[in-house]
Amino acid sequence: MLSRDADSLYWLSRYVERAENIARILDVAYRLASMPASYGESNGNEWESALATAYALDQFNEVYSEATPENVIEFLVHSEANPVSIRKCFELARQNARAVRGSLTSEMWESINGAWLDMRRFRARDFSRDELPHFLSWVKEASLRVDGSAMRTMLRSDAYWFTRLGVYIERADNTARVLDVKYHVLLPRDAEVGGGIDYYQWAAILRSVSALVSYQWVYHENLKPWLVADLLILKQEMPRSLTACYAELTRRLDEISHLYGRAGPTQRLARQTYAKLANGRIEDIFQNGLHEFLQDFIADNNRLGAAITDQYLV
Numbered sequence: 616m617l618s619r620d621a622d623s624l625y626w627l628s629r630y631v632e633r634a635e636n637i638a639r640i641l642d643v644a645y646r647l648a649s650m651p652a653s654y655g656e657s658n659g660n661e662w663e664s665a666l667a668t669a670y671a672l673d674q675f676n677e678v679y680s681e682a683t684p685e686n687v688i689e690f691l692v693h694s695e696a697n698p699v700s701i702r703k704c705f706e707l708a709r710q711n712a713r714a715v716r717g718s719l720t721s722e723m724w725e726s727i728n729g730a731w732l733d734m735r736r737f738r739a740r741d742f743s744r745d746e747l748p749h750f751l752s753w754v755k756e757a758s759l760r761v762d763g764s765a766m767r768t769m770l771r772s773d774a775y776w777f778t779r780l781g782v783y784i785e786r787a788d789n790t791a792r793v794l795d796v797k798y799h800v801l802l803p804r805d806a807e808v809g810g811g812i813d814y815y816q817w818a819a820i821l822r823s824v825s826a827l828v829s830y831q832w833v834y835h836e837n838l839k840p841w842l843v844a845d846l847l848i849l850k851q852e853m854p855r856s857l858t859a860c861y862a863e864l865t866r867r868l869d870e871i872s873h874l875y876g877r878a879g880p881t882q883r884l885a886r887q888t889y890a891k892l893a894n895g896r897i898e899d900i901f902q903n904g905l906h907e908f909l910q911d912f913i914a915d916n917n918r919l920g921a922a923i924t925d926q927y928l929v
Contacts, residue, residue, distance in 0.1 A: 623711040624718065628782045629781035630699075639755070640823070644687070645748065645751075647816060660682075671699070689742065727761055772874075780923060783864045788917075844901070861888050880926060885919060
């Protein structure tokens with residue numbers, strides 16, 4: 616496969632996954648901003664935390680003076696000033712899909728093209744705070760259609776494997792950022808850990824990654840920060856966990872190396888990170904600092920992304 620085709624397949628999946636992740640981030644902000652008064656008062660930084668999780672705070676501050684709900688929603692959903700808004704992600708995914716149209720099944724192309732066409736039909740009123748949940752549900756459903764069409768219809772060849780690399784690199788990054796922002800930024804300084812605000816925030820985080828029911832199945836306990844972190848970092852059964860993402864990345868990179876006849880830095884980096892996760896203990900992670908662990912993981916994940924680009928995509 617030509618490196619430019621591999622690059623397009625990799626990035627079309629990253630952009631679709633990123634659009635879904637931004638929708639999930641906004642869903643968390645919306646839920647936390649709608650927190651019942653009986654849970655106590657938050658420090659009002661839910662919308663700013665959405666920007667921090669999306670790694671877009673600096674770009675936002677260049678355009679807007681205040682992180683109001685309306686400004687944050689506009690910036691993350693459809694602003695021309697944001698190069699990775701939800702609208703832009705679908706546009707870039709379609710551009711990459713067009714470049715490799717012959718490598719995609721008709722079902723996958725139709726799901727990507729359909730998402731882009733539907734996105735163009737939305738108007739500003741559809742992104743209002745009252746209408747936001749409906750729009751975010753559509754984004755997640757559009758991403759699921761793209762992902763499902765790839766999994767159900769594409770040949771298990773290098774084209775498919777490069778799409779999987781894009782999905783899991785992006786998903787791992789988002790899971791780590793969601794956890795880090797909740798633990799390090801979101802809880803007010805004067806709020807009680809384990810109190811009403813803390814409980815509601817962790818529940819919103821789990822709902823945003825479709826993991827609240829999974830948590831109850833696995834632990835049979837009330838929400839506890841270290842158990843939520845355990846689920847989203849170390850539980851391979853949880854499809855959005857860091858360990859699950861790196862199990863998939865390691866597997867797909869090994870398949871690519873077997874097909875092409877040699878391994879390289881990407882395989883070594885993926886195995887190292889996967890081994891650290893697979894052998895990790897949540898007690899050790901918290902003892903050494905969850906924030907520090909997640910920051911190190913994000914840096915390792917970025918290094919793997921750069922290694923994939925250097926080894927296969929240029």
